[in-house]
Each structure stands twice: as C-alpha cells, then as structure tokens.
Amino acid sequence: MALLHLSTWPEVADYLTESRGLIVPIGSTEQHGPIGLIGTDAICAEVIAKGVGDATGALVAPTINVGMALHHTAFPGTISLRPSTLLLVLRDYLVSLARSGFQRFFFINGHGGNIATVKAAFAETYAALTELQIPGADQVRCELANWFMCPSVTQLARELYGDREGSHATPSEVAVTQFVYPEAIKQGVLSAEVNRDHAIYGAVDFRCRYPDGRMGSDPSLATPEHGQQFYQRAVNDLSQRYRQFLSAE
Amino acid sequence: MALLHLSTWPEVADYLTESRGLIVPIGSTEQHGPIGLIGTDAICAEVIAKGVGDATGALVAPTINVGMALHHTAFPGTISLRPSTLLLVLRDYLVSLARSGFQRFFFINGHGGNIATVKAAFAETYAALTELQIPGADQVRCELANWFMCPSVTQLARELYGDREGSHATPSEVAVTQFVYPEAIKQGVLSAEVNRDHAIYGAVDFRCRYPDGRMGSDPSLATPEHGQQFYQRAVNDLSQRYRQFLSAE
Amino acid sequence: MALLHLSTWPEVADYLTESRGLIVPIGSTEQHGPIGLIGTDAICAEVIAKGVGDATGALVAPTINVGMALHHTAFPGTISLRPSTLLLVLRDYLVSLARSGFQRFFFINGHGGNIATVKAAFAETYAALTELQIPGADQVRCELANWFMCPSVTQLARELYGDREGSHATPSEVAVTQFVYPEAIKQGVLSAEVNRDHAIYGAVDFRCRYPDGRMGSDPSLATPEHGQQFYQRAVNDLSQRYRQFLSAE
Amino acid sequence: MALLHLSTWPEVADYLTESRGLIVPIGSTEQHGPIGLIGTDAICAEVIAKGVGDATGALVAPTINVGMALHHTAFPGTISLRPSTLLLVLRDYLVSLARSGFQRFFFINGHGGNIATVKAAFAETYAALTELQIPGADQVRCELANWFMCPSVTQLARELYGDREGSHATPSEVAVTQFVYPEAIKQGVLSAEVNRDHAIYGAVDFRCRYPDGRMGSDPSLATPEHGQQFYQRAVNDLSQRYRQFLSAE
Amino acid sequence: MALLHLSTWPEVADYLTESRGLIVPIGSTEQHGPIGLIGTDAICAEVIAKGVGDATGALVAPTINVGMALHHTAFPGTISLRPSTLLLVLRDYLVSLARSGFQRFFFINGHGGNIATVKAAFAETYAALTELQIPGADQVRCELANWFMCPSVTQLARELYGDREGSHATPSEVAVTQFVYPEAIKQGVLSAEVNRDHAIYGAVDFRCRYPDGRMGSDPSLATPEHGQQFYQRAVNDLSQRYRQFLSAE
Amino acid sequence: MALLHLSTWPEVADYLTESRGLIVPIGSTEQHGPIGLIGTDAICAEVIAKGVGDATGALVAPTINVGMALHHTAFPGTISLRPSTLLLVLRDYLVSLARSGFQRFFFINGHGGNIATVKAAFAETYAALTELQIPGADQVRCELANWFMCPSVTQLARELYGDREGSHATPSEVAVTQFVYPEAIKQGVLSAEVNRDHAIYGAVDFRCRYPDGRMGSDPSLATPEHGQQFYQRAVNDLSQRYRQFLSAE
Ligand code: NI
Ligand code: NI
Ligand code: NI
Ligand code: NI
Numbered sequence A, B, C, D, E, F: 001m002a003l004l005h006l007s008t009w010p011e012v013a014d015y016l017t018e019s020r021g022l023i024v025p026i027g028s029t030e031q032h033g034p035i036g037l038i039g040t041d042a043i044c045a046e047v048i049a050k051g052v053g054d055a056t057g058a059l060v061a062p063t064i065n066v067g068m069a070l071h072h073t074a075f076p077g078t079i080s081l082r083p084s085t086l087l088l089v090l091r092d093y094l095v096s097l098a099r100s101g102f103q104r105f106f107f108i109n110g111h112g113g114n115i116a117t118v119k120a121a122f123a124e125t126y127a128a129l130t131e132l133q134i135p136g137a138d139q140v141r142c143e144l145a146n147w148f149m150c151p152s153v154t155q156l157a158r159e160l161y162g163d164r165e166g167s168h169a170t171p172s173e174v175a176v177t178q179f180v181y182p183e184a185i186k187q188g189v190l191s192a193e194v195n196r197d198h199a200i201y202g203a204v205d206f207r208c209r210y211p212d213g214r215m216g217s218d219p220s221l222a223t224p225e226h227g228q229q230f231y232q233r234a235v236n237d238l239s240q241r242y243r244q245f246l247s248a249e
C-alpha cells in the first residue's frame, strides 16, 4: 500500500507507470446518535480504504471527510456540503487527478447520504473531462463502493444484531470506530425505544422523527472485536471488487 | 384527475384547500435503441402520472421531459441537462410550488439516469426551502417513484421477456409507448447479439459498448397490448403508493 | 413533420443528412387569469410548432413547458425557473443538440417573459460552443420567434378584440387553447374593469396591480374558432420565417 | 446633480430622506468600427446620465463600463462579461443599494447587446430581494432606458444620416463621443460598402459578416456639433422619463 | 499613453504588435468616512493608472469601479460585489483580453478589500485559460499592485500623518481625491477619537466598531498638495514596477 | 482537547455551553518536491491544530486536506479545488457550524496558496450568514492563522536553514512531517541549484520555472528533531493567539 499524502510526486509518477487506479475514501461529519462518533463515516471509510490499499497495492487518496449530511444539520457538530458543492468538489478532484494520469477511481464510501450526489458527480465529471479534452478522458471510470453494503458485512450485522442494526448510527459502524479508536469508546444509556423506517426529508423533520439521532439502531451492542470482524470482511470484499474494477475491459 | 396546465389558478387555489399533493412526471429525451422512441421515458412517465392522477384525484404537473442523459449524448437526438443544471431546475420548481402551498411532491420517473440527481436535488431543496423561510418549509416532502421498478411491473417483464428485458430500451418501456402512440410503432431488424451488464461511464465509452444503444434488451418483443398491461400495473401500484405518501404522518 | 420524441436515433441521424434545423417550442406554466389555463403559453407554442413542423418538414423538439415567470409566482400553480437557471437549461439543450449536428435552432415562444432570458442564453451559448470547440460551433444560429407577435396574428387580434386583447391572459392565446383543448374551456365571470399598462416588477407588486391575473385583457371573448384562425395564421407566418431562417447565408 | 462616487455616505443618507431614486449608467467596452472608440457605449451612457442627473437632481452611480459584448470579442480590445456574470453583477449592485434604501433604479443604457441580460437580471433580482427579505424589497422597481432609442434621438439620426445611421458604430453615438472627447476624434478611410441587417450570432460569424466592425453605418458623418444635439435631446427625453418613473404609483 | 476606451480596435491591434501589456485600474465604491468620497478607491486607482500609462506608454483599461466591499455595506451608498461574483468578472475580463492577445495584466488597485479575491481570481483564471486552450494561455501573467502600499507612499504618509494615517478613509487617499477633484473637497467636523486596529468581520460588526466609517484615520489632514505628492510617488514606483513586470523572463 | 470527529453530538452540545470556538486545520494535497510528502501542508496543519487543541481545550474540526493548489497541478498527485469551489466549501462548513452555535472559527493553515481564497470565503460567508438570518450571524468571526508565518517559527527556520529555507517544500515543513511520520522520511539526491523568487502564475509556467517542484528550498536539511521544535513553537504561538481571539471583544 501507499498513501498519496505520504508519497512524493516522483513516487506517484512511478506508480502511474504501473497502475491507473486510485482509492478515494469518502465519509461524512455528522451526528451518529448518543454514543456514536461524529466522524464515524469518515473513520470507517478511511480505515477500510487503507486496508484495501494494503491488500491490493493501490494508492489511497486523502479522505473526503465532509460529505452530504444536510438532513443531520439540526444536531450540533454536523458539517455538510450542499449537493451542488460536493458535486464541484468531486469534479475538481477528478479533473486534477485525471490530468495526472489516473483513470480508475474507486470510491470507498461510509455514508448513505453521499450516494446520490456522488453518482451525479460522476456523470457530471465524465462530460466535463471530455469537454476539457483531457488526454484519456474517455477512459476514465469511477466506481462507488459502499462498505456497509458489502454482502459479507450485512450478513454479519444481521447475525450479530438482527433488526437492532437499524440504518443510522448502527452498531456495525460504531464497532468499526471502536476497533480503530478504542480510546474513544463512549458510554451512555440509550432509550430502548427507537424510531425506524421513516423516510428522510429535511433536517428539522429528521430531528423530530429521530430525537436522539439514531435510526432504528442499538449501537450499545457494538464491540471493538465486532469492529475488527467488519473491517476484515469489508477489506476482503472490496479488495476483490477493486481488482475486478481494474481488470475489467 | 386534473392537469395543472389545463387548470386555472383559482382552481389550483381550491385544490390546495383540500390537498397539498402534486404529481410530477419526469422523463428523458434520449436514444432508446434502433426502434425505441427518443421520448420513451417522458412518454411513459407522463401517461402513468395521468393515470395515477385519474385514480387518486391528484393534480398532475407538466412533464419534465429532459433529464440527465449525458451518457447517451453520443447518439444524435439526445438532449441532456447536466446534473448541476437539473438540480437547479428541480429546486426552482419546488420553490415555486412550495410558495403556492404544495407540500407533498410525488415524482413519477421514467429514467434510471435521473435517480441520483433527483435525490440530490431533494436534499438540496429541503435545505433551500428552510433557508428561504418559506411557510411550511419544514413540512415539505418529496418522493421519487420509478414506475419501471414497481414490483408488479418487473414481475410482468420477467414473465414476458425473461432476460431479454435488459436495462435500457427495454421491451416493457417500448410497449408502453406503443400503447400510447400506436401510430409511432417502429420496425427494424435488431441484431440478436446485444451487450449487457457493463457499468455506465462516459458517453463515448457507452456508445462503444452499446453500439446500437440497447443495453441487453430486445424491444422487438414489445406489443401495445403489453404496454397497456404495464400501464395498468404501474398505475395501480403507484396510486396506492401515492395515497400512502399523502396519508403518512 | 416529425416529433423528436416520437423518432428513433437512426431517424434523427437520417434527418441530419438533409437538414440542420430544429424547432423548439418554449412556453411557460403560469397563471393566466380567472379562465385562462396555466399551461396556455406552452400549449400555444407546442401546437403552433407542430403545425410549422408539418408545413416545413422540420423536426420538432419536446416543449420547454416551464420558463421565466417569476412575476406570476404570487398566484398558486405558477412554476418558474429563475433566469440564471433557464440560461443553463438552454445552454445544455443547445450543447447536446449541437454535438448531434443541429445548427439552426428556431424557438417558437409563447411567453413574453421568456424573451430576455432566451436571448441572453443564445449569446452565452454561442460563446460556450466555441469554448467547447464543438465541431461546427461557429455555424450555430438561434432564432426566437414569438407567435403572438406575428403580424397576421396581432392584426387579427386587433380586429376581433380591439384593446380588450390586453397583454396577458389575452383572448387570442386563450382562443388557441380552446381550439386545442375544447374540453378544457373554462367559464367564469370576469370583472369589467381590468388594470392595464403597468410596468412589470416583482411578484407581490404584480398581484397588487393585477388582482385576478389579467393585464388589460378580456379572455371571455375567446372562441375555439378564433383559436383556429390564430393557429393558422401563426403557422403560416412562422413556416415562411423558418424557411428563410434555414436558407439564409 | 450629484455623483455617487463624489459623495460621502452621510450625503447619501441625506439624499435618501428625500428620494429613493438612482441613475445607473451602463455601457460596454467593445469595438466600434475603424474610427469609433472602444468605450463609445460607456461614454455615451455616462455623459447622458450625468446630464439627466443635473436636470433632475438625481444621484448618479458609477458607470458599468463593461457589459455583454460577446459577439464583438473577435475584435481586439473588446471586453465582455458573459450574460450569467452580468446577471450576478447587477444582482449584487441592486442588493447592496436596496439595503441602503434605494428603490427606483433607472438604468441609462448605451448598448443594445445589454438589453436582454439587463432585463433578465431585473427579474432575477426582484425575486432575490424578496427571498432575502430586504426591507422594502417589494417596492423596488428597475427601468431600462436606452438613450439611442429615444424618439427625439432616432428622429434626428434619421434626418442627419438616413440609412447611413446603421445599427452599430453609428454616426450618432460616435458624434456623442466626439462632443465629449474632441481630442479623441479619429480619422480613417471607410469603405463605402458596408454590410447591414444580418442577425447577430457568435463572434466569429459576426466578424465574417462585418469585417471592419460596422453594421450598416457611416460614422464619418459624425461631428461634435451633432453629438451635442444628440446629447441634449437624450437628456431632455430621459429626464422627463425619469421624473415619470419616480412619480408613478 | 492610451486609454483603451478612447482607442479604436485597429489601434489596439497595432499596439499588440509592440506590447502584450495592459494596465487595469481596480477600485471600490464604498463609504470612506464622514468626509471621504465613496469613489475614493476607484478615483485613486484610475488617476495613478493613467499616470503610469503616460510614463510607460502602456494601454490602460477602463476602471473596475466596484469591488469587494461587503464589510462596508451597512453604510448607505456602498456597492459591493460578492467575492464569487468579482471572481467571475475578472475571469471574463481576462478571457476576453487574452483572446485579443494581451498577456501581461498589471492591476493597479486602490482597495485592500479587493486583494484576496483578486488573487484568487488570478489563480482561477490561469487554469481556465489553459482549459479553454486559448493561444498563449500558459504565457499569461497577472500582477496586483496596490498603490497605497508603495514604499515611497507609505513613507510619505508616515511623515505627514504619523499614526493618524489609519487604515481606511486615510488622509493619503483622501488627499489624492482632493488633487483630482478639488471641487469635491468635503468639510466636516470629525471626532478626535476614532477606533483602530480591530479585525474586520461582517458589515454589522464593522459599523458597530467604526461608527463613522473611519478606521483610525484623520482625513481632515489631507490637502490637494499632499495628494499630488502621493500621486507622483505612486506613479514613479509603479511605472518602474510595470517595466520590470513586462521585461521579466 | 477534543476532536470533533471523535466526539458525539451531545458532547458538542455540552462544549457549546462553555465555548463558541472551533479550530479548523486546512492544508493542501500537492507536490512538495522530490522528497517532500504530497500531504505536507495538511499533515502540518493537523498536528499543530491538535497541539493547540490540547493546550487550550478547544475543539478541533476534521482537516480540510485539499485546498487551492492549481499552480502545482502539472505535477502528478496534486489535487486542487478551484478557488470558486473552495469558497463554496468554506461557506458550507461555516453555515453548518454557525447553525450549531459556533461563532469563533480559528483556521490553522499549512499552505500559502490557500490564503487569498480563504480570506475571500470569510467575506462571502459573513454576508451569507446575515442573508440567511442565522441566529448570531453578526457575531461570527473567522481568523486565518498560518503556522509557517508564526514569528518563532520563521526565526528558527532562519537560524537553522538561512536562505535554504526557500518558500515551497521548505525544510521546516518537511521537518514537521518527519516528526509526525518518521516512517515516511524520504531519501533522495537534490540538485544543489534550485530556482527561487519567481512569481507564481499558471501550472505549466510553474513547472518550467521549478522543474523538481522546490522553490528555493533545501528540504534535505530537515530532521525530525527540527520538526518537533517547529511543532512546539507553532503550538505555543498559536495557542496564545487562539486565546486572544476568543477573549477579544
Ligand atoms: Ni454512518
Ligand atoms: Ni428508458
Ligand atoms: Ni400567456
Ligand atoms: Ni455602441
């Protein structure tokens, strides 16, 4: 593995003679309930991206640690880009990197709220690269890989937590953060009752429906050991997927 | 049912005393293979939206007939908004309509390529409405309903066409257009071989992978009678879903 | 005639071997007084565009049915793009279509409020096409044709309605909608007094000056038969103008 | 008269207790043929605006000396904003000034190419002022007055120059600049033949049609004395129009 | 010297065969305390730019007389562009002029508040010119020269005014305006006490800290004779600097 | 100290009852010469921000690790936002956080190329917060602190390296990265000759002037021990400055 930010530009130039691939972790900085870390989505994406980098020899870009979390902004500490801003950010990243010669961008994502905007950004950027006539523009490919949707991950979550996994501030993602930052494991008494399964609209509405920020989850079930298991499974699944992405015609 | 464009403003004012709901059809203007109509996605969304309007008494907005189809722009006749533009269009629609008093927006969508941008636009708009302090901003809800993903529709497509349904320029959507515009049924000899299952990247890449524009589909299987069946199933499913959307707390 | 949305991409490719011209109807979705349809401007532009297409063999694009109607947004049911958004929409349309090979864009417009923004968009787009180095960029020409300003149309309106034609929600445009949608003819008692000749500023100001939405007009004078006459005259005038547009050096 | 840039803020505060009106000259910086000045449109707008300020006691803002001249950019020395940029500029001006308390904006314009974008900007800004909830937003009114379209001006041009007035780099506007800057009167031999009456499309096309930059005009007919007459007539007409603008309900 | 707005396009074409340089004055339209002119920054930049043009033979563009003055907008008469707008304005200027063949842009600036945005605009524009593939894009250079920071200017200000020079509505800049417009010298009683040295945040905060608009300055010390001295020193310093800028490899 | 991303939202809510301050590290991802890390600026900003957080009890936001580095984009591995994008990013951050109740934003910056855009973004955002009427908008203050400009830092650099400190890929910043990541210390033979003191224009020009990416620096002089000293000095200086920032009226 190598991390882009711990490399020099000649090292990157060398890397590009052997591979056009780059892993880009993307997370979010948003409330994760009473005991989940605000950085949960970025922490998970980053550690798993590094793991995939280790397993595959891929270069790993710095983590995009603020994403699209407008629906969480009624909770203090949340930072969100608007979709229109995130779209420009991703365009600028990809234009810079495509000029360098990168052509296979594998985004490892830790946050469901990013998915729509990231996909929209891919479409916008393919056209922009062509318009800018960047060499190799028509060869550029982006893939979005959500670690929390890996089959082996969702299966484990189901086994360990059943329907107490929920869909936000989940024990699985909290477990990964406990594995990475055992010193930052939070204690707290969670209400047994927790809302679930509402659709997501605006920020005020969200906080009304989910007063402590959890969506149907019980993060008190999380342990660092679980976290290590989730980490390992995600790394395995995504490493395989990255290799396929690179080798596809 | 009523169509917004065939109503007067006092009629809309009356409607708003009874319902806050609006159906917005959204399609695309893009190549649909050798015998599929360029307007397929808009035609399907519009006719089904009108059907749902008839069934539920909901008001139906004019069809957004150009969407996000950048990946089809290497074929002549395709018109696409960039995601960043479509995002602004949807924002402007929703701001106008929320000022009128509408609060439940049910988008009936005919094009997979719109999904990411439309969802991003919803998030952007919820925040914008709050920022603009439009009365009722925090009560606004948007839902995206893809007619071609209705369970009863996909089941029928599987029964009728198996894996020859494909994923673009499908016999099911072509059938709906034949039902609506029997005078515009196209003939043509289709190659038996057709590519499928590639991911979608830029427009040039797309045309290389899918030279005649079809993605794994055999639209020659379509008939107007099939179209009527698809229409009816989509209307039934979505009418029920619209009612639930309106009545949800 | 052919409609773009009822054509296939190979048909468009064939058309382009013979003509570079395209007709684009553009309207608005806005209040048209107590008995005028919200879709009046789009309905008129669309039907006349189809007529011109029939008469000239030109291809007709899908109607842009929402335009610049910010000054009408204090009446429920109006949808407006901001000028800055409409400008991007038109740019995206023209970029897509110029890539296809179209070079003569004849916009048939049904709404005075669109004129300024559409002309600004033409200027913005000529420069953008050159910047993008699209083949043939410097040959692209756009023309804006307002059907309601055709000499034969304004003459008939004067003969039939005198100064009761007014300038918004006019009997002439209402007549055309009655010709197209006789099933949607609205009844209503109109005040004899109606304001006229104020300049147009913001939406709140507009509704103060024109409380029922009419600007100096008496749409109760409209009949479907009038509508047919207006339609025929507009089609004749604009067909001739389109041919001149195509054949100009 | 007073010029905003030669006033202090307490003087402006005093002025606002008596008048809400402001005159804003807007021109362009663009080629004006072989002997016309690049600053013609700004020079004319500015001197006439100052004259109107003198006659009416209105405050006069600094001249917007670069406008929308994209079609002239194939000639060296032309500077143009894109319409989308000019729209933002005008919005920012009007938001700043409306916060100060100004409510009647009388734009004296020297360039036909600005008209569409300025009008679009007015519409965009009325809505923006309302969205920003600036006090008095709904009372703001903007008017665009093109000095070269004043009836007394066009009449004089017809008398003096007949059809050699043309439509760009006209003797009338050149005459005004000669009146203002007699030291900058240019000599040059003009071709007797000059193209006229073509529509305006992109910049490359424009230079092909109008190789020396004139559109049907013979600016060699201009004299400083003519310029003084045009100046006087424009000031008279526009002063009256400004007074009506201020006093209108 | 020559002023762009008093030149013809063939004169500009000739100039470009000998020089690629252009001087662009940029100021602001903002409160300058009880006796300073609202146009102070534009007036100073313009007169000094003309002086540098005289001394060096450089062409001088029209003055950008409205800049980034958001922090002054709580005082009436201030007009400000937002940084994002000014950035687009500068981009459009530079793109137009680089197409003409200009490659050395020497901005003479009269307003500290412009510095950050102007520098950001330079960076944005270098990349844009390259993206647009404008001939010579990679040779374009921009320099920002703040006249009030010229060593000989700050030295004189220190000698004449000591710490009563302050940092806004300074006697030195007021003196230059008195030199240029002796007819617009304002009288007024200034409080002896004046705040100074606060950082600048938003507009409301600014007016609280600096109630009459001055920042630590005593503009009553200004005289037209001082103004002439400042003018001469700035012209000398900047003329030398312009020559170095042009001749640098 | 606390890191925002290792906190929960209730912890942030608690923090806000005692302090309105937040530290935001901002760096860049750009070439740093043959042996400097691409992440240098982000690494330095982040570690020093954490040190200041430890010393002052301030909360520390996630690092903005990609900034404005367009002039470095001709070297592979550089990622840059355009100034217009970074401006939106900072606006979105500050709007989110101001809604949470934060009012004192202390940016610790590791990259000279960010300064102009960050300052422009502050100005844009103050106005935006007021426009959005966010509670406390007029109390929001932002400060930009460049660690590499701390007096104690520049003094040490001068002592240790003299003029071999240079201005990009400096031994001082490389030393800090060696202190943080001793495992990523790079070896390499540097040319003795290195260009210095050129102004910065576009990316192509930059690489011509500075072929290996260094600007007048000799990073081979760096040691981890130096890095610790720089770190300590920067933390001391900036901790004091942060306290003053918080306590200023
Ligand atoms: Ni999460
Ligand atoms: Ni389809
Ligand atoms: Ni109408
Ligand atoms: Ni002119």
Ligand code: NI
Residues within 6 Å of the ligand: E032, E040, E041, E110, E111, E168, E169, E170, E173
């Ligand atoms: Ni000043």
Ligand code: NI
Residues within 6 Å of the ligand: F032, F040, F041, F110, F111, F168, F169, F170, F173
């Ligand atoms: Ni650095």
